[in-house]
Amino acid sequence: MSLETVAEDIRDEARARAREIEADAEERAEAIIAEAEADAAEIEAEREREIERRIEQEREQRLSSANLEAKQKRLEARRNVLEDVRERVEAEVASIDGERREELTDELLAAAAAEFDEGASVKVYGRADDEALLVALLESYDGYEYAGEYDCLGGVVAESEASRIRVNNTFDSVLETVWEDNLKEASSRLFEQ
Known part of the structure; x- marks a missing residue:
């Protein structure tokens, strides 16, 4: 075997080994990218869920506040009606003669x-x-x-x-x-x- 043949075999082996390393590196890089994309998608989904929870919570708070305000207005209106009735009754009682x-x-x-x-x-x-x-x-x-x-x-x-x-x-x-x-x-x- 000649020196040149040995050198060519070593170069072929080195190239093959380099292609394997490159393929392995690409595979690892793709796995890292896929994992990072999956993490990013999970973070994005979690943020969306958190925003939806906040929106729902704020909607419920506003609805509750509106219901409370409406209830207070109804009670105030009832109180006013009862006061009016009471005043009319007092006037009727005072007018008994x-x-x-x-x-x-x-x-x-x-x-x-x-x-x-x-x-x-x-x-x-x-x-x-x-x-x-x-x-x-x-x-x-x-x-x-x-x-x-x-x-x-x-x-x-x-x-x-x-x-x-x-x-x-x-x-x-x-x-x-x-x-x-x-x-x-x-x-x-x-x-x-």
Whole structure:
């Protein structure tokens, strides 16, 4: 074998080995690129999912906020309607007059008198417009006297210093009790859904 043949064989082997190394390097480079592309695609997909989660979360927060605001407006409107109804009821109660006003005032006075001992000295207060009515009704009660005006829709406030008792039997106090006891039912009737 000649030296030239040996040199040619070594060169052929070197070229073959170089092609193998190059092919292996290309294969590894393609694998690295594919892995990097897969990582990039996963990162991109994760970011898209995160953006979608944020968008959904913000949408839910805005929807919740809008629902809360709508609920608050409905409650405020209901409260306004109930206040209007209450004012109209108060106006109706304040306008009771004549025999009906006398009957109601007499019943409230009798209920207040039941709270005091017999023979007690009791001062009775009432609406300024009811002074004549109260003075006339008090003639039936010993030790009771009209003591002046009380800011109310009608009825009486009776008190005795000796027993330290004060009874509020005004139309206002009765209305308040009836209102509180029936508010839920009134609200249900007004705002049936």
